Amino acid sequence: MRALARRLLAQPLFWPCLTLGLLITLNAALNPGFLALAWRDGHLFGNLIDILNRAAPLALVAAGMTLVIAARGLDISVGAVVAIAAATGALCVSATGSLAVAVVAALAVALACGLWNGLLVVAVGMQPIIATLILMVAGRGIAQLITSGQIITIYYAPYDFIGNGFLLGLPIAAVLAVAVIVLLHTLLSVTPLGLYIRAIGINPLAARIAGVRARPITLCLYGFCGLMAGLAGLIISSNVKSADANNAGTLLELDAILAVTLGGTALTGGRFSLAGTAIGALIIQTLTSTIYSLGVPPEVNLVFKAALIFVVMLLQSAEFRASIRGLATRPLDPA
Amino acid sequence: MSTGSIAFTLPAFDRRLVPLSATLLLFLAMVVFGALSYDGFLAPQVFLNLAIDNAFLLIAAVGMTFVILTGGIDLSVGSVLALTTMATAALVEHAALSPWLVMPLLLAGGAAFGALQGFLIHRYRLQPFIVTLAGMFVARGLCYLIDTESIPVRDPTFVALAEMRIPLGSHSLSSGAAVALATVAVALWLAHATRFGRTVYAIGGNARSAALMGLPVGATLVRVYAMSGFCAALAGLTMTVYMLSGYSLHAVGLELDAIAAVVIGGTLLTGGVGYIAGTAIGVLILGIIQTLVIFNGTLSSWWTRIVVGILLFLFCVAQRLIEGRALKTNKEHRR
Helix, strand or coil: CHHHHHHHHHCCCHHHHHHHHHHHHHHHHHCCCCCCCEEECCEEECHHHHHHHHHHHHHHHHHHHHHHHHCCCCCCCHHHHHHHHHHHHHHHHHHHCCHHHHHHHHHHHHHHHHHHHHHHHHHHCCCHHHHHHHHHHHHHHHHHHHHCCCCEECCCHHHHHHHHCEECCEEHHHHHHHHHHHHHHHHHHHCCHHHHHHHHHHCHHHHHHCCCCHHHHHHHHHHHHHHHHHHHHHHHHHHCCEECCCCCCCCHHHHHHHHHHHCCCCCCCCCCCHHHHHHHHHHHHHHHHHHHHHCCCHHHHHHHHHHHHHHHHHHHCHHHHHHHHHHCCHHHCCC | CHHHHHHHHCCCCCHHHHHHHHHHHHHHHHHHHHHHHCCCCCCHHHHHHHHHHCHHHHHHHHHHHHHHHCCCCCCCHHHHHHHHHHHHHHHHHHCCCCHHHHHHHHHHHHHHHHHHHHHHHHHCCCCHHHHHHHHHHHHHHHHHHHCCCCEECCCHHHHHHHHCEEEECCEEEEHHHHHHHHHHHHHHHHHHHCHHHHHHHHHHHCHHHHHHCCCCHHHHHHHHHHHHHHHHHHHHHHHHHHHCEECCCCCCCHHHHHHHHHHHCCCCCCCCCCCHHHHHHHHHHHHHHHHHHHHHCCCCCHHHHHHHHHHHHHHHHHHHHHHHHHHHHHHHHHC
16 A cells, blocks of 8 residues: 555656646535536536646647757746737738638747757857747747737637637547647657657757757757747637737746656656646646636736746755655654 | 067956947947938937936846846836836825825835845746846736826926936936936946855855855855845836826836846856946846937837847847857866
8 A cells, every 4th residue: 555655656647747736626516517527519518627628738839848848948038929829810810801821820930039049059059048038039029020010900700710729529629639749759759759859858068979969959849849839829719719919828938848857757857747737727727717716806817827937846846855854754754 | 570560558348348349249249320311329418328218227227237137137126116006106196295205105115025035046946037027017016006097296396306407518307317327326436346246146156056145145146136126116206207197007118128237237147257337238228229219210119129129139139159159268277
C-alpha cells in the first residue's frame, strides 16, 4: 500500500492531475450541473466542453513554449505573435475572401516571427528573454500597423468555423489542440528528437560536442513556438470574429509559462512533459471558470494564478524542499 | 615620431564607455534630426517636458538598472506602480488618511514587496523573471481587488503637488520631474561612490567570485530588489500626482519600457556593466521618439513601439559584438 502510494507520488503527472481533479470536484460541489453533458444542435454541450474549447489556444501556445523551455529557452513574444497572426488572418480574409489564403498567410507570418526569435538566439547569441522581448515590444506595434489601428471585424462565415465550429460533436479548436499535442508527443517519442531536446536543455555545449545539431534544432523549436502562437491567433480571432491588435493574446505568454510550469516542466530546461502542459492549460482555464462561478471579479484571477506560480516554483526548488524536509519528514524517513 | 607621441598622449578610451557614448550620440543625433526637420523643436520647454512626461518611467528605470546590473530582472515594476496609484487613491480618498502618512507607508510597502521577491530569488535560488512575474500578477490582481474602476484624486495636497512648478529661468519643471532628477542623483552616488554600488557590480560580474571575496551577496540582492520596489512605488506616487487618479490599468507594460531604456542606455543584460547616466539618456531617447512622432503629426502612435523595438534590436546586437571582442582580447591577454 505504502509502496503503491510512493510510486503514485513519484509519477510526474500526479500533482497536475490531482490539482485539476480537486478544481473540478470543487466546481461540481458548488454547481451540481457542472459535470452535465448534453447533446444539442448536433454537438456536445456543457461546462466541461466549454473549458476544453477555451483552453485550446492556451494549450497550443503552451505546447510550443514547453519545447522552447525544455531546450533552455524562453519565448515571451507569443502574445504579440498571436496579435500579429490574428491581424494578418483578418486582413487577408477581408481582402481576398479566401479562408485558405488567410490561414496560410497567418501561419506563415507567425512562423517567420518564431524563426526571427530563433535566429536572434542561435545566430546572434542573445539571451532568450531579451531576444524575444524585442518582438514583444515591437509586435503589438506591427499588429497595429497591419490593422491600421482599427479592430477588424470579420464578416465571413467559414472563418468562424475555426473558433466556433464542431467536428464529430466536439469543438474544432479542442480537436485541433489534442491532435497537435498527440502528434507532437508521438513524434518526440518515436524519433530521437525528444532525447536531443532534453540533451540540449541539460547542457547545450555537451549536447553539441556529442554531435546533437543543437543550433538547427533550437531554431526549429522557436519556429514551431511561433507557428503555435499563429494557430492560437487564428482560433482566438475566429472565436470573437474580430482581430484586436491591442488586446488579442495579452498576458498569454505568462499564462503559457504558467501552464508549462504547472505541468511539471523544469524552467531550467532538460525535463518536459507535453501531457503535463495540456493539463496545466486545463487547470488555468478551470480556475478561470471557477472564479466566474464564485462571482468574484474575474481580474482577481491574477492573484490566484500568482499563488499557484509561487507554490509550484517553491516545490520545484531543491533548496526549499531541503528546508521543508529538514523541518518535517526526517523523523519519519526510515532511510 | 611626432605622430607617435600624439597617439601616446591621447588618453586610452575605456571600452566599457562605448555603449554609453553610442547612446549619447544617438540622443544627440535625434535632437539634431528633430531640430532640422521641425520648427520649435529646440525650445527648452520641449526638453523639460521630456523629464516631466517621463518622470515615472525614469524613476522605475533607475531601480531596474540596479536589478539588471546584478544580472537579474524585475517584471513587477509596472504593476507595483499601478498598485501604488490605486492604494494612494483609495487610502486618501476613501479612508481619508493624511497624504503625509500614506506616502511613506506606500514607499515602505513597495520596498517590502521588492525585498520579499529578492529573498525568494536569493534564498530558494528561483529565477528572477518567474518570481517577479508572479509578483506582477499579485500586484495587478490586488489593484482589481481595491477597485476595477478609476478613482479620481481630489485631495488638496496632491492637487497642490500637481500644480507645483519649479521655475527654471523663464521655464519650469513639475514636482514629479524634480523627484525623478533627485532619484537619478542619489542613484549615481549609490552606484559609483558606495560599497553597496561596488558590490552590485561585483555580483553582476560573477556572483560566485563576489561571494568568495566575502561580499554580502544575499543581503545586497535583497536590497537591490527592495530598491526596485521602492522606486516603483515612488514612480507610482509621481504618476498619482501626474494623472490625479488611481487606476488598475495605469502603467501596463511599463516594465518593458523600463527594460528597453536600461538596454538602450548601454547596460549589459548579463549584469556587471552599465551606467545610471546611460539609463537616464535611454529614457530621454524613448521620450524623444514619442516627441518626434508627435511633431511629425502624420505618423501613428504605434510607430513609437516599432522604433523602440528596432533600437532594442540594434543595441542588443551591438552588445553582443562588444562582448565577443572583449572575450577575444581577454584570451589574447592570457596568451
